[in-house]
Structure formats: structure tokens, C-alpha cells
Amino acid sequence: MTDNTPLTLLGTGAMGTALGRAWLAAGHPVTVWNRTPARTAALTAEGAVAAGSAAEAVAANRLTVVCLLDDASVGSALADADLTGRDLVDLTTGTPADARRRAAWAEERGARLLDGGIMAVPPMIGTPGAYVFYSGRRDLFEEYRATLAVPAGTRYVGADTGLAALHDVALLSAMYGMFAGITQAFALVRGATAVAPKEFADLLVPWLDTMAGTAHRTAERLASGDYTGEVVSSLAMQVAGTGTLLRTAEEQGVSTELLTPFLDLMARRLADGHGAEDTAGLVDLLRR
Incomplete structure (x- = not known):
């Protein structure tokens, strides 16, 4: 044309x-x-x-x-x-x-x-x-x-005509998960007069940028089927630390309703005997 x-x-x-x-x-x-x-x-x-x-x-x-x-x-x-x-x-x-x-x-x-x-x-x-x-x-x-x-x-x-919509919704789903994390983070510091929102954002954005790179490792694990090789932060260690997240939210007077669904998935995967993995295995847990 x-x-x-x-x-x-x-x-x-x-x-x-x-x-x-x-x-x-x-x-x-x-x-x-x-x-x-x-x-x-x-x-x-x-x-x-x-x-x-x-x-x-x-x-x-x-x-x-x-x-x-x-x-x-x-x-x-x-x-x-x-x-x-x-x-x-x-x-x-x-x-x-x-x-x-x-x-x-x-x-x-x-x-x-x-x-x-x-x-x-x-x-x-x-x-x-x-x-x-x-x-x-x-x-x-x-x-x-x-x-x-x-x-x-x-x-x-x-x-496949459905693939554009699938890519679209998958990326939007990731975006809303990020929005949930950002919302939780700001709620935690909201009551601290010593933490200015703009200054906190300057810390939050580069941290999220760095952590977003873990998507590549998750993709590698899903492609290879090896969920335990070169794990930096094991599921067992991460689940052990979730209590701190929950107690801090309680101390700050913040609901954990955005956080607990993901933490519950981690606990379920750990209970199934996958403590040596990182979070890549949660993908399989979500599949019905």
C-alpha cells in the first residue's frame, strides 16, 4: 500500500x-x-x-x-x-x-x-x-x-489471532502487579513524617528496575525446566522472611491484602517441597 x-x-x-x-x-x-x-x-x-x-x-x-x-x-x-x-x-x-x-x-x-x-x-x-x-x-x-x-x-x-490480546493482557497483568507493590510500599512509608514521597520514589524506581531483570532468569528456568540451578535467594529463605513484611505492615497500620496472595503462593510451593527453588515455580502453581 x-x-x-x-x-x-x-x-x-x-x-x-x-x-x-x-x-x-x-x-x-x-x-x-x-x-x-x-x-x-x-x-x-x-x-x-x-x-x-x-x-x-x-x-x-x-x-x-x-x-x-x-x-x-x-x-x-x-x-x-x-x-x-x-x-x-x-x-x-x-x-x-x-x-x-x-x-x-x-x-x-x-x-x-x-x-x-x-x-x-x-x-x-x-x-x-x-x-x-x-x-x-x-x-x-x-x-x-x-x-x-x-x-x-x-x-x-x-x-493465531488471539496472540496479540494474550501478550497485551499478560503485560498489563505484570503492570498491575507492579502497581500493587508500589501502592503497598507507599502505604508503608505514608505515616512516617521523615520519609518524603518524592525522595522515596527516587529509591523505589531504580530498585524496581533492577528487580524487573529477574524476569529473564524466570524465562530461562521455565524454558530449561531447571528451577534450582544457581538460585540466589531460595524460596525457603524468602518465606522465612515474610513474617517481617507482615509484622511491619501491622506496626505501620497498613493492610496486607495486596501482599498476602503472593506470600501465600510462596508458602504453598514451599510446603510442596520446593524450598531450594526461587519463585519461578509459582508459575506452575498458578496454572490450572
Whole structure:
């Protein structure tokens, strides 16, 4: 496709608007639709064309990018559209199963679908740090690669349409786990007048950056099946120290509800006889 491929954008919320602005700035003709028409005004002011309905918007271009609230919204928006010969890129957050069902649904209606998971918040769109996971038909990804790369980097993760959503949710899950730890840490020091939040953050961020590197060791252990080789901090030692974490929280008047689920998993793994391991084995404990 040419570098100024025309496209339709369904959904002009904060993320959709950010995407649309990037494409417009790069010279792509953009047709937009939103369930609340007034929300297209920011993009029409910059040159986008607003369609009166989602079906009309889809008919305007071969390529339609969908960025709506959820998978149900996608089905509702496209219900009356003629999808024959159309190409859909679904950037709506959903589950892997949602993506697979939506791809089959689109194919039944004569369309090709590529699923995407956006790893960015709206202000990041157009910056080097933003990227999108894509999965599904490789030919479709390659055909529109240049266009898709305008607002954010592209990372194709496989032909299984559900893989983009799986990568997306896995990374988001890790993010929320980190948020839980940050929340617990700030709660602990919140009542200490001698600890300034900004100064504590200066200590917390590099510590988390360093500890995040343990993900590589976990990946190596899962790949090799060796959970005990070169263990630096054994599960037995870590579980022995958890009492200090819990007692400190009690002393500081802080709930342990964010902390105890993970500590309980560690204790269960230890009770099963895996004290010589580190925490990599908890992955298997979580699998049902």
C-alpha cells in the first residue's frame, strides 16, 4: 500500500483521537465515526471526514481500524456494515478468545481481520515508546505495515489471532502487579513524617528496575525446566522472611491484602517441597 493509504477509524475516544491525529499528520485521508458524533470534532477540525453511521464509514475505505470500548461494541458498531472485501484492524482491548471469535465472524462476512493490542496510553502515541502487538493473517499485516507503523511501532506475534490480546493482557497483568507493590510500599512509608514521597520514589524506581531483570532468569528456568540451578535467594529463605513484611505492615497500620496472595503462593510451593527453588515455580502453581 502507498504511504498515504486512506482509512476509516471507528471510535474517537482518547486513544482513537490520538491514533487519528497521527495518521492525519502523516497525510492519510481519514474517515471517522463515533457513537457520540460530537466526539469526532477534534479530528474533523484537523481534516478528517465524519461519517453519519458506522456502515457509511466502513464503506468509505477498504481499511477500517476499530478502537472501541469492548468486543461487544465492535459487534454492535459493525452489525449493519457491508464487510465484503474489507480489511479490519481491531485495536479494541479484549481477550484472546474474543479476538479469535471476531476474526471468524469477520471472515464469515467476507472480511479479513487483524487483531491488535496497544501498549501505550494516548499521550504516547506518535512517540518511540509506543507499540502495538498484532496477530492474525500475516499477509494482512504486511500489506498495511507502513500505515500501522505511523502512530506506533508494530510487533507481529503470530498467525493465531488471539496472540496479540494474550501478550497485551499478560503485560498489563505484570503492570498491575507492579502497581500493587508500589501502592503497598507507599502505604508503608505514608505515616512516617521523615520519609518524603518524592525522595522515596527516587529509591523505589531504580530498585524496581533492577528487580524487573529477574524476569529473564524466570524465562530461562521455565524454558530449561531447571528451577534450582544457581538460585540466589531460595524460596525457603524468602518465606522465612515474610513474617517481617507482615509484622511491619501491622506496626505501620497498613493492610496486607495486596501482599498476602503472593506470600501465600510462596508458602504453598514451599510446603510442596520446593524450598531450594526461587519463585519461578509459582508459575506452575498458578496454572490450572
